[in-house]
Amino acid sequence: MTTQAPPLLRVNRVSKWFGEIVGCRNVSFDLHPGEILGVVGESGSGKTTLLRCLSGKLEPTSGGAEFLSKRHGPVDIFQLGEQDRRRLQREEWGFVHQNPRDGLRMRVSGGANVAEPLMNLGGRHYGQMRRATTDWLERVELDISRVDHKPRNFSGGMQQRIQIARNLIHQPRLVFMDEPTGGLDVSVQARLLDLLRELVRDLQLSAIIVTHDMGVARLMADRLLVMKNGDVVETGLTDQVLDDAQHPYTQLLVSSVLQL
Amino acid sequence: MAYVAVKGGEQAITNAHALLAEDRRGSRDVPEVGVDQIRAQLSLAVDRVMGEGSCYDRDLAALAIKQSRGDLPEAIFLLRAYRTTLPRFGFSDPIATEQMAVRRRVSAAFKDIPGGQVLGPTFDYTHRLLDFALAAEGGHLPEPAAMAEAPLADDLPTIASVFSHEDLLEHETPALDAAEPYDLTREPMQFPATRDQRLQALARGDEGFLLSLAYSSQRGWGSTHPLCGEIRLGDVSVEFTPPELGFPIELADLTVTECTMLSEFEGSMEHPPQYARGYGLTFGHCERKAMSMAIVDRALKAAENAVDQVHPVQDEEFVLYHSDNVEASGFVQHLKLPHYVDFQASLQFVRKLRREWAEARSAKEAAE
Amino acid sequence: MSVQPTAQAELTAPLYNFAYLDEQTKRMIRRTILKAIAIPGYQVPFGSREMPVPYGWGTGGIQVTASIIGRSDVFKCIDQGADDTTNAVSIRRFFAKIAEVAVTESTAEATIIQTRHRIPEKDLQEGQVMVFQVPQPEPLRGLEPRETETRAMHAYEEYGLQYVSLYESVSAYRRIAATASYPVIVDERYLMSPSPIPKFDNPKLHMSPALMLFGAGREKRIYAVPPYTRVRSLDFEDYPFETQRWDDVCALCGAEESYLDEVVLDDQGNRMFVCSDSNHCGERRAEGHVGPMVDHALAGATS
Numbered sequence: 001m002t003t004q005a006p007p008l009l010r011v012n013r014v015s016k017w018f019g020e021i022v023g024c025r026n027v028s029f030d031l032h033p034g035e036i037l038g039v040v041g042e043s044g045s046g047k048t049t050l051l052r053c054l055s056g057k058l059e060p061t062s063g064g065a066e067f068l069s070k071r072h073g074p075v076d077i078f079q080l081g082e083q084d085r086r087r088l089q090r091e092e093w094g095f096v097h098q099n100p101r102d103g104l105r106m107r108v109s110g111g112a113n114v115a116e117p118l119m120n121l122g123g124r125h126y127g128q129m130r131r132a133t134t135d136w137l138e139r140v141e142l143d144i145s146r147v148d149h150k151p152r153n154f155s156g157g158m159q160q161r162i163q164i165a166r167n168l169i170h171q172p173r174l175v176f177m178d179e180p181t182g183g184l185d186v187s188v189q190a191r192l193l194d195l196l197r198e199l200v201r202d203l204q205l206s207a208i209i210v211t212h213d214m215g216v217a218r219l220m221a222d223r224l225l226v227m228k229n230g231d232v233v234e235t236g237l238t239d240q241v242l243d244d245a246q247h248p249y250t251q252l253l254v255s256s257v258l259q260l
Numbered sequence: 261m262a263y264v265a266v267k268g269g270e271q272a273i274t275n276a277h278a279l280l281a282e283d284r285r286g287s288r289d290v291p292e293v294g295v296d297q298i299r300a301q302l303s304l305a306v307d308r309v310m311g312e313g314s315c316y317d318r319d320l321a322a323l324a325i326k327q328s329r330g331d332l333p334e335a336i337f338l339l340r341a342y343r344t345t346l347p348r349f350g351f352s353d354p355i356a357t358e359q360m361a362v363r364r365r366v367s368a369a370f371k372d373i374p375g376g377q378v379l380g381p382t383f384d385y386t387h388r389l390l391d392f393a394l395a396a397e398g399g400h401l402p403e404p405a406a407m408a409e410a411p412l413a414d415d416l417p418t419i420a421s422v423f424s425h426e427d428l429l430e431h432e433t434p435a436l437d438a439a440e441p442y443d444l445t446r447e448p449m450q451f452p453a454t455r456d457q458r459l460q461a462l463a464r465g466d467e468g469f470l471l472s473l474a475y476s477s478q479r480g481w482g483s484t485h486p487l488c489g490e491i492r493l494g495d496v497s498v499e500f501t502p503p504e505l506g507f508p509i510e511l512a513d514l515t516v517t518e519c520t521m522l523s524e525f526e527g528s529m530e531h532p533p534q535y536a537r538g539y540g541l542t543f544g545h546c547e548r549k550a551m552s553m554a555i556v557d558r559a560l561k562a563a564e565n566a567v568d569q570v571h572p573v574q575d576e577e578f579v580l581y582h583s584d585n586v587e588a589s590g591f592v593q594h595l596k597l598p599h600y601v602d603f604q605a606s607l608q609f610v611r612k613l614r615r616e617w618a619e620a621r622s623a624k625e626a627a628e
Numbered sequence: 629m630s631v632q633p634t635a636q637a638e639l640t641a642p643l644y645n646f647a648y649l650d651e652q653t654k655r656m657i658r659r660t661i662l663k664a665i666a667i668p669g670y671q672v673p674f675g676s677r678e679m680p681v682p683y684g685w686g687t688g689g690i691q692v693t694a695s696i697i698g699r700s701d702v703f704k705c706i707d708q709g710a711d712d713t714t715n716a717v718s719i720r721r722f723f724a725k726i727a728e729v730a731v732t733e734s735t736a737e738a739t740i741i742q743t744r745h746r747i748p749e750k751d752l753q754e755g756q757v758m759v760f761q762v763p764q765p766e767p768l769r770g771l772e773p774r775e776t777e778t779r780a781m782h783a784y785e786e787y788g789l790q791y792v793s794l795y796e797s798v799s800a801y802r803r804i805a806a807t808a809s810y811p812v813i814v815d816e817r818y819l820m821s822p823s824p825i826p827k828f829d830n831p832k833l834h835m836s837p838a839l840m841l842f843g844a845g846r847e848k849r850i851y852a853v854p855p856y857t858r859v860r861s862l863d864f865e866d867y868p869f870e871t872q873r874w875d876d877v878c879a880l881c882g883a884e885e886s887y888l889d890e891v892v893l894d895d896q897g898n899r900m901f902v903c904s905d906s907n908h909c910g911e912r913r914a915e916g917h918v919g920p921m922v923d924h925a926l927a928g929a930t931s
Contacts, residue, residue: 019529086784105792112795119791126798126864148799269717341680345644448673448848451776577774587683587846594684594763597715601708601745601904604890605807605826608872613801 006068008033008174008206009054014063016049022230023049027063029225029235033173036200036207038221038238040214040253046230047210048178054208055095055176056085067092070173090120094167094175098182100159103166104151110137110162111147117170136165140195157188161195168199175200177209181216193219214254218242226250284329298322307515307544308332312585313339314445314464315346316514316543333466333585340586343445351440353499353508357518357541358418360494365416368488369522375416380493381545419489419520423535430525430536453576455561462556463541465583467549473573474555481571482559486538489520493545517542519550521558536561647694647727653677657695657850661841664852669814670782671765676848686719687845689742689761693723696757696841697740702730704738709746709887709904716744733907745808747829749886749908752838754855760823762844765851767811767821787819790862798867807872813860814853822859828871828887833859876901879921881912 007030016023024046031037039047052058054065056077064076070092077085089095097103104113114133115123123129134144140161151159160180167175180196181189197220200207209220217224217238224241226234226249234247245251285292299306299322309321313336321339328334364380367373379385423429432455442457444464450457462470476482495515499508521538525531538558540550559573569575582588645651653675660674679687697703703723707716711733719742720731732738735748742759752758768778771789781787790811797805810827814820822830823842833840833853840853853859863869877884879891879900886908888901900921903909913922 083784086786090786090788105789108792108796109799111799112792115795116788116792119795120786120788124863124865126795127866129795130799269712269714270721273714273717273721337682340678344678345650347650445678446675448675450673577776581775586678590683590685590687591763591846592684593682597685597744598708598713599745599824600889601826601887602808602824604888604904605828605872607890608874609805609807616802 005033006074007031008035008068009208010066011054012064012066014050014053014060014065016046016053016058017061022046024053024227025230027225027232029232031174031206031208033206034204035223036209036221037223037225038217039208039210039225039227040212040217041227042212042253044229045227047212047225047227049230050227051176051178051208051210055093056089057095067174090117091170092173094170094172096160096163096167096175096177096180098179100151100156100163103163104159106151109148109150110142110154113151113162114165114169117166121170132169133165136169137162139199140165157184157192160184160192164196164199168203168205171203173206175205175207177207179211179213180209182211182213189216196220214242226253284327293326295319295322295326298325304545305330305332305335307542307546308467308549309335309339310543311546311549312336312464312466313343315339315343316512333589337586337589350500350502352511353501355496355498355514355516357492357496357516358421360416360492360496360516360518362412362416362492362494364493365490366488367419367490369419369490370422373417373419373422373490375413378412378416382547416492418492419522420537428534429522430531430534432537432539449580451577453580458560458576458580459539459541459553459557461580461583462553465553466585466588467546467552469583469585469588470552470556471548473559473579474552476571477555477559477573482573483562486521486523486555486558488551489522489537491517491519491547491550493517493547515544517544517546517550519547519554521551521554523558523562644726646699647697647723648679649677649691649694654695657691660850661692661695661852664841664850665839665854667818668853668857669812669818669820669851671844671849671851673848674850676845679845681719681722683846684763685715686742686744686761688843688847688850689744689759689845690719690722690843691845692759692841692843692850693740693742694727696759697723697727697729699727699729701739702732702737704732704735704741704907705743706741706746706748706905706907707744708889709748710906712906734911735905735907745824745826746887746904747825747832749883749903749905750911752832752836754837756838758838758840760825760840760842762821762823762842762849763846764809765821765842765844765847765849767809767819782818785817790819794862794864798864804863804867804869810869811862813862815858816860820851820853820859826872826887827861827869830859830861830869831871835859874901877919878903878909878912879919881909881917881922882919883909883912883917 009031011027011029011031013026013028015025015027027050029037039050041047049058053060060078064078066074067077067088069075069088071088072080072084077088080088095103111130111133114136115129118129118132134147137144137147142158142161146154151162154162181192184192193216209216211217221238224235224238225232226241226247228249234241234245234250241250242254245254299318302325305325306318306321309324309332310316310318313321313324320342321335324335324338325332327338362378364382365375365378367377420429442454442460444457444460449461453461478486493515495513497513498511500511501508519540521540522535523538525534525536527533536558538554538556538561540553540557542550542553556573556579560576560579562574572578647654649657656675660672664670664672676688676691679690681687681690693703703720705711705716705720707713710716723729724731735741735750738756740757740759741748742761744761747758766775766778768781768789771793772778772781781789794804797803806827808826809821809824810830812820812822812830812833822833835856835858836853837855839855842851844850861869872887874888876888878886878888880902883903887904889904891900891902893899
């Protein structure tokens, strides 16, 4: 991870208001290639609103986010037309939802789910795509004999692995994750986090991970953004923030973590 | 059996039409039914055909019923097709149902309302016992109905005005920039649908379909707990303002049935808690349809967000796309048309799959 | 106070405009057609009129034909490839009644060919117009019932749902299973349904000299493939698009390259195969071509 390369994502004072209620306010940061940013806070902190804005799912009230796109070069994602933004989401980004049902087509096979991003990028050789798909299913530690099974036949943890494969197979430059292990059994969580961390490192991806779980943050993130009531109250390297929290709220969050 | 080349289709159709005409007339020993008889004595059928046929003309509707041998969706189709040929010269002014010459008017919401509960001609309290006197030769002359001692009040306010001084009923506002109402007979359906488009689709919609949807919402497949605010039946005058004259002229009197359903609305940031309205309107006397329409209107209004659309009656695309029985009947019945070319393609495919299945099986058995 | 007439009202039959539709409606439909031609493969919504023919039975095709037909046109109407199937007869009679145009069974002579589920075997020429009857214009409808969703997919060129369906087909059947209404990409932009023609006919759409118009009356959409437009049937490189083939030839004329209908001869499993395109078969027989069962008794056969 180098700090000389230009930032992959440059977020500038992004704010989102819902009428009179603040979602997030004046959030700014740079994300470098290969860097993992954790956004932590309790529910209502605005972290999910921020994620949805930055991933193009929600239009912010004000602010900008400049992304170094392969197709467009540096571009403010909020200035893009809807068609271009959606293409960006398909081609250059991934989004791992907390609930795999939100990130998968439940009525088609796991294999088809994982192959779809390749087809969106113009893949037209079934055999090659199927091999890439089975490779990826192996990589996320799934039984490849089940490649044609529908997601509903898998456990929650396995569905999440399919979702992860679907979001990484097209080698996106930036992956957004919304509580990627929330809702899973504690034992399953730990294994999945290890897998995620390994994959992200191997592929040298950048990622923004939203989580309320400080353990997840410590394991995954290089840097943290701590949010409370829509504002960023503290930011810094993960270890520094967690071991030497400055802001009282951060101290509160850290102190309430059960040791993994 | 010799192969008979497909010829003679033209002759077959001509013969079929002749047979149909014969069946329609039936036995010559029985007097031919008159359009005037249908119009006068099967008036509720006529009313339904006018409503779903979207064309107020009792004689044409009666003719359509005769021609269709009593198959009402077929009669509705005939009237719709006729309507297409009519020239359009404008939109009338909105009819003023608060000035209706009322024949029937009831409200479930209040024990009594200004003007009173007027039962009018209704099946509601009849005992459903077949009346064999009606089958007797020589016809059946009913006793004349007794005249009331005093005429109906001049003023029979609608439920809206009853609520108005407390502002308990939501205001209905027309669409933002619409000078003219949306016309589904001129434009295709668009989603999300504006209220005028929705009401027009429901007014033309199949009574059975809307009835079932309304029923489902009352039973829990939807969250409408409606109360019948008012039903009124009677005549209203249709007025039209020709641009050349600049003042309204009366074109005709229509009989309509109007139904207002009320349900609670807990309010929002912009609106205080009040009652929301579902609205139903039909040509002629079609209460079941007007009530069903009002309930479905209310259910669709409440489910304007996709997240609320859990049950069929709340799903705008589902309800509005499938409510037209002329479209539905055409498409369902089109399955009778020859599909043998597609079927041939399908047969080839299935036969191929079967061969492969058999081959795989015998290969497996040989290996064992 | 309801108004009762004292005598039966006079019911008079309306006078019909040439080709049934009023001129305003024809103009509206022609504008729609122009828009469709300008955006090949894109489904243009239009104010489809109630017709005296049921929805699902060709109202879209009829409205398109009625809007473009003129007194000097020569009209051919086929269903399942044949001129004499009952619905083709019915539609031809309709146009004979309300527009005095010449009709023909000859593909070469026709200027407008209205069709249900087939494209004629004979190559089409510049200046000819094919009008397709379309039951379901939306190729994605079987995968996504919502119009609001499919409209967005076309607008954003997001056809992942279609690709996924093809992938599943190969996983399940070791081939792409669609045999009719086989999806195509028009001019490398819009996903389109070619209407329920067998996939056998898809190649005829590509770079055709004729204008292809598609009318869906019930769904209220018109779309078009202008002459000499690229039309590509979706496939995979390793599972390329293939058309149907038969082991038999046409029993009557011996044709090897036409789409064949299966005719059941008895209940012992005997069958024969005959050209679906009745005009094509008849012309071949007139030229002297014979098939293996040409002596088989043909009651009321056409020459």
